[in-house]
Amino acid sequence: MAASPAVDLAQFIRPVPDFPKPGILFRDITPALADPRAFATAIDGMVAPWRGERLDAIAAVEARGFLFAGPLALALGVGVIPVRKPGKLPAETIHHEYDLEYGRDRLEMHKGVLAHGARVLVVDDVLATGGTAAACMRLVEAGGAIVAGAAFLLELEALGGRKRLAPHRVETVLTY
Numbered sequence: 001m002a003a004s005p006a007v008d009l010a011q012f013i014r015p016v017p018d019f020p021k022p023g024i025l026f027r028d029i030t031p032a033l034a035d036p037r038a039f040a041t042a043i044d045g046m047v048a049p050w051r052g053e054r055l056d057a058i059a060a061v062e063a064r065g066f067l068f069a070g071p072l073a074l075a076l077g078v079g080v081i082p083v084r085k086p087g088k089l090p091a092e093t094i095h096h097e098y099d100l101e102y103g104r105d106r107l108e109m110h111k112g113v114l115a116h117g118a119r120v121l122v123v124d125d126v127l128a129t130g131g132t133a134a135a136c137m138r139l140v141e142a143g144g145a146i147v148a149g150a151a152f153l154l155e156l157e158a159l160g161g162r163k164r165l166a167p168h169r170v171e172t173v174l175t176y
Contacts, residue, residue: 005037009045010174012038013154027154027176029125033067043071045173046123046151050076055148056118057081059109061136062088065124068153072123081120083109083136094142098135107135114145122150127172130161137168 012032019026032038046068055078060069062084073080086095086106093108114120120140122133127150137147149169154176155162162170 006041006044007035007037009038009041013174027126027156029064029153032153042153042173043068043075046153046171047072047075049171050121050149050151053121053148054119055121057114057120057145059083059120059122059136059140061107061122061124061132064126068125068151069123072121072151076121078121081109081113083107083139094139096135096139096142098131098138100131105132105135107132107139109139109143111143114140114143116144118145119148120145121148123152124150125153127152127155127161127165127170128159130159130164133161134164137165 009032012035014028014031016026016028032042055076057079058069058073059081060066060083069080086108089108089110092111094111095106095108097104097106122136124133127133133150140147147168150165152172154174155172157175
């Protein structure tokens with residue numbers, strides 16, 4: 001089967017004003033996920049900066065990070081480590097709690113799932129303030145692994161997430 005030609009991915013990102021609250025312009029990736037050519041373009045764009053890098057795993061942030069992690073892992077020849085909300089993983093976990101603008105949250109990962117010194121790519125859909133990705137990075141490090149960097153489909157530059165993730169390498173496909 002021949003590869004589909006790349007599309008202008010920005011045309012598949014739908015702006016939704018006043019969601020989830022007035023004054024917020026939400027960038028909806030659902031149209032890009034629904035179109036096979038746009039989804040393939042998104043995956044290709046997320047994979048490209050990491051080809052040739054030594055990676056051992058992808059840590060996927062629940063929930064939309066899961067949508068990108070599988071195809072990226074297959075393309076890069078690595079496995080996927082789910083990083084989930086509390087109570088979703090069946091075996092013993094390690095966790096990291098972090099602050100949100102409206103309270104606290106927690107991420108969990110299975111204990112012992114990462115080899116000591118493994119190089120891990122953190123994957124999620126959107127980089128906004130960087131709080132969730134930073135928490136995932138701390139969790140990966142607590143598991144004895146090394147954060148190789150992070151990959152996102154979108155970056156909302158004005159929210160400063162890239163700065164929060166420094167000094168880690170951050171790659172995004174689209175920036176708003």
